[in-house]
Amino acid sequence: MQKRDLLMIPGPTNVTPTVLAAMSQPTLSHVSPKVASILKETLAGLSRIFKTTGLILPLAGSGTLGEEIAVANVIEPGDRVLAISGGYFGDRLSEVASTLGAKVDVLQVPWGRVADPAEVERKLSSASYKALLVVHVDTATGAANPVEKLGAVAKAKDALFIVDTVCSLGGMDVQVDAWGIDVCFTGSQKALALPPGLTIISFSSKALKAREERKAPIGTYYGDLKRWAPVMQDPTKYFATHPVNMIYALHESCKMILSEGLDARFARHAKLAAAFRAAMRSIGLRLLCAEDISASTLTVVYYPDGVRDAEFRKTMAEKYGIVVAGGLGPLSQKVFRVGHLGNVNRDDLTATIAAVEGSLAEQGYRFTAGAAAAAANRALSTRSA
Amino acid sequence: MQKRDLLMIPGPTNVTPTVLAAMSQPTLSHVSPKVASILKETLAGLSRIFKTTGLILPLAGSGTLGEEIAVANVIEPGDRVLAISGGYFGDRLSEVASTLGAKVDVLQVPWGRVADPAEVERKLSSASYKALLVVHVDTATGAANPVEKLGAVAKAKDALFIVDTVCSLGGMDVQVDAWGIDVCFTGSQKALALPPGLTIISFSSKALKAREERKAPIGTYYGDLKRWAPVMQDPTKYFATHPVNMIYALHESCKMILSEGLDARFARHAKLAAAFRAAMRSIGLRLLCAEDISASTLTVVYYPDGVRDAEFRKTMAEKYGIVVAGGLGPLSQKVFRVGHLGNVNRDDLTATIAAVEGSLAEQGYRFTAGAAAAAANRALSTRSA
Numbered sequence: 161m162q163k164r165d166l167l168m169i170p171g172p173t174n175v176t177p178t179v180l181a182a183m184s185q186p187t188l189s190h191v192s193p194k195v196a197s198i199l200k201e202t203l204a205g206l207s208r209i210f211k212t213t214g215l216i217l218p219l220a221g222s223g224t225l226g227e228e229i230a231v232a233n234v235i236e237p238g239d240r241v242l243a244i245s246g247g248y249f250g251d252r253l254s255e256v257a258s259t260l261g262a263k264v265d266v267l268q269v270p271w272g273r274v275a276d277p278a279e280v281e282r283k284l285s286s287a288s289y290k291a292l293l294v295v296h297v298d299t300a301t302g303a304a305n306p307v308e309k310l311g312a313v314a315k316a317k318d319a320l321f322i323v324d325t326v327c328s329l330g331g332m333d334v335q336v337d338a339w340g341i342d343v344c345f346t347g348s349q350k351a352l353a354l355p356p357g358l359t360i361i362s363f364s365s366k367a368l369k370a371r372e373e374r375k376a377p378i379g380t381y382y383g384d385l386k387r388w389a390p391v392m393q394d395p396t397k398y399f400a401t402h403p404v405n406m407i408y409a410l411h412e413s414c415k416m417i418l419s420e421g422l423d424a425r426f427a428r429h430a431k432l433a434a435a436f437r438a439a440m441r442s443i444g445l446r447l448l449c450a451e452d453i454s455a456s457t458l459t460v461v462y463y464p465d466g467v468r469d470a471e472f473r474k475t476m477a478e479k480y481g482i483v484v485a486g487g488l489g490p491l492s493q494k495v496f497r498v499g500h501l502g503n504v505n506r507d508d509l510t511a512t513i514a515a516v517e518g519s520l521a522e523q524g525y526r527f528t529a530g531a532a533a534a535a536a537n538r539a540l541s542t543r544s545a
Numbered sequence: 546m547q548k549r550d551l552l553m554i555p556g557p558t559n560v561t562p563t564v565l566a567a568m569s570q571p572t573l574s575h576v577s578p579k580v581a582s583i584l585k586e587t588l589a590g591l592s593r594i595f596k597t598t599g600l601i602l603p604l605a606g607s608g609t610l611g612e613e614i615a616v617a618n619v620i621e622p623g624d625r626v627l628a629i630s631g632g633y634f635g636d637r638l639s640e641v642a643s644t645l646g647a648k649v650d651v652l653q654v655p656w657g658r659v660a661d662p663a664e665v666e667r668k669l670s671s672a673s674y675k676a677l678l679v680v681h682v683d684t685a686t687g688a689a690n691p692v693e694k695l696g697a698v699a700k701a702k703d704a705l706f707i708v709d710t711v712c713s714l715g716g717m718d719v720q721v722d723a724w725g726i727d728v729c730f731t732g733s734q735k736a737l738a739l740p741p742g743l744t745i746i747s748f749s750s751k752a753l754k755a756r757e758e759r760k761a762p763i764g765t766y767y768g769d770l771k772r773w774a775p776v777m778q779d780p781t782k783y784f785a786t787h788p789v790n791m792i793y794a795l796h797e798s799c800k801m802i803l804s805e806g807l808d809a810r811f812a813r814h815a816k817l818a819a820a821f822r823a824a825m826r827s828i829g830l831r832l833l834c835a836e837d838i839s840a841s842t843l844t845v846v847y848y849p850d851g852v853r854d855a856e857f858r859k860t861m862a863e864k865y866g867i868v869v870a871g872g873l874g875p876l877s878q879k880v881f882r883v884g885h886l887g888n889v890n891r892d893d894l895t896a897t898i899a900a901v902e903g904s905l906a907e908q909g910y911r912f913t914a915g916a917a918a919a920a921a922n923r924a925l926s927t928r929s930a
Contacts, residue, residue: 184569224785357788382610400609403742
């Protein structure tokens with residue numbers, strides 16, 4: 161039997177055979193009527209998933225490139241911005257903004273906690289900020305920031321609101337227009353359940369205006385929304401060559417997501433996440449985040465004393481074929497991270513829980529065998545899917 | 546029968562089922578040992594194809610992003626550079642350098658001609674230039690610049706040598722180290738015969754030094770070679786998520802290219818290109834480029850009087866299923882462009898020639914029917930493949 165890996169990392173996630181098959185259709189011309197029509201349909205699907213009527217750019221690149229493009233269009237060198245950081249990717253967001261010349265004030269939140277909108281409001285009132293930057297769900301922590309409330313704060317202070325939804329969009333509700341998100345960027349390999357290789361960025365009319373009215377010339381060519389906007393209007397026009405096969409895959413993934421239904425999809429993620437947390441707690445494991453701020457897309461679990469990270473993850477991978485992630489930054493060796501996003505289902509989750517039990521037991525951790533599996537089953541039965 | 550499109554445009558090119566199958570293998574973790582090993586093998590293959598021992602970065606993005614990354618690492622705002630332009634992509638190269646803050650002097654070459662090394666040398670001697678920028682083969686014209694000679698000129702003047710090989714590498718000889726190319730960038734969808742979605746950039750030790758010693762901070766985060774270099778050394782390290790499935794495809798494509806053999810591959814391209822040019826001339830068509838500067842990867846052909854571009858390409862596509870490209874910029878409506886690169890073979894070429902004959906005849910162009918096909922066959926028989 162060929163070894164299969166079940167990816168329970170917070171991205172890349174397991175891609176369905178249907179999406180892989182769509183991706184492997186023959187490459188056609190990037191400006192052909194067929195590819196233009198697929199791209200138009202894909203953009204319409206993305207508008208529904210992002211819940212925006214703004215400009216959407218699906219581009220070849222990683223989430224990190226999307227982050228750079230998000231900032232590069234609307235922030236000018238010397239602009240003062242407020243960046244909330246509570247994890248590895250919050251740090252990255254402020255680093256990207258600094259690299260592009262912004263004066264970045266960081267509002268530091270302890271890892272595993274989220275920003276307090278009242279504190280953000282006070283900080284935003286203390287100086288003139290061009291933008292507020294935040295990561296919805298930091299892939300390092302699994303804490304879900306209150307994006308809707310932060311959006312209201314940014315709007316009240318007339319700051320542009322830039323949100324990293326790499327680890328949330330497609331698995332948790334993100335209402336770009338209703339929540340006042342001016343620039344929203346994500347990657348393909350998380351809850352959208354595609355292979356990595358695409359970044360998707362949306363821009364509100366306020367963001368387009370900021371691009372239009374900038375005084376300093378823009379410092380990127382490929383990432384300039386003004387060069388892409390006409391192409392998204394009419395994809396038979398050329399600016400740079402679309403990643404045609406990845407667009408096929410994105411097209412299929414949008415269909416799949418909308419056919420499940422966004423509400424059902426978010427409910428599935430929430431339910432599986434809650435079950436996973438319940439399972440971990442039932443065998444005495446401590447979670448990084450409190451229940452009320454826990455993301456639906458990943459969970460960060462502290463190792464009990466005496467359990468070694470490398471050995472644990474090796475057992476998970478080699479004995480069970482289940483890949484989970486280690487901790488990032490200060491949490492390295494101290495936690496493991498489990499992604500339950502994208503196409504994840506009940507069976508993936510219970511298999512993972514059984515493997516966690518088995519791998520902990522191998523290192524001598526003592527608990528009531530089967531307790532985690534039982535807790536997950538209870539949690540999965542108590543609410544409707 | 547399902548309609549097949551034969552792509553005879555200068556990229557994207559026809560991708561083999563083997564490469565498409567490799568690309569659709571299950572997505573694995575970007576930092577897994579398996580993906581790390583595939584990436585290492587791919588980098589080794591790319592070193593042979595680029596003929597360099599320098600740093601190579603295969604990244605999610607388009608050729609245009611590669612262009613931006615090439616310039617952004619080694620050129621600082623205010624640096625004076627000399628950009629040779631003889632086509633749409635030469636113009637783009639100077640535009641990208643300007644966008645990134647360089648003072649760009651353009652050495653303009655008429656479309657369809659190539660740079661004269663002696664003139665470039667005089668120009669380079671007239672001021673202090675940090676770099677010389679050139680497009681090897683401009684996809685708009687099919688003229689092949691004398692990169693080896695230009696490299697010698699750049700080296701003599703101690704200027705960095707940045708070369709766009711999007712429309713040549715993999716189909717024509719590019720000797721990065723021997724020709725003194727400091728930064729070489731290409732895209733995946735041309736002679737490497739992959740779907741679009743990857744850009745590949747190489748940096749010489751001189752380029753690495755320029756990056757290291759720059760005074761102005763670098764203006765890109767995703768494109769900073771210093772962030773990627775450790776990952777290419779040890780791909781289990783993380784900087785940004787690799788486009789895993791595109792890397793599978795690139796791995797397969799490198800194997801395919803090296804198994805054909807670089808010399809055989811270049812000879813195949815040269816021979817098919819010469820046959821195509823002979824065929825076009827045999828029915829009285831005028832080519833944009835002189836024989837001695839014609840690229841092996843594409844040919845640009847003037848329409849005879851009375852033949853309309855849109856109608857011609859429509860007949861080619863709908864009646865023959867063969868997609869050719871129109872002219873860019875000032876050549877729009879005046880020429881058609883045929884790409885014969887990547888996996889192209891004798892049958893693709895003769896089918897295209899027959900379709901060109903048929904499509905011209907439909908618009909009343911008069912010529913000896915079958916002459917082009919006969920000329921191609923003669924050309925294909927006179928030299929060994």
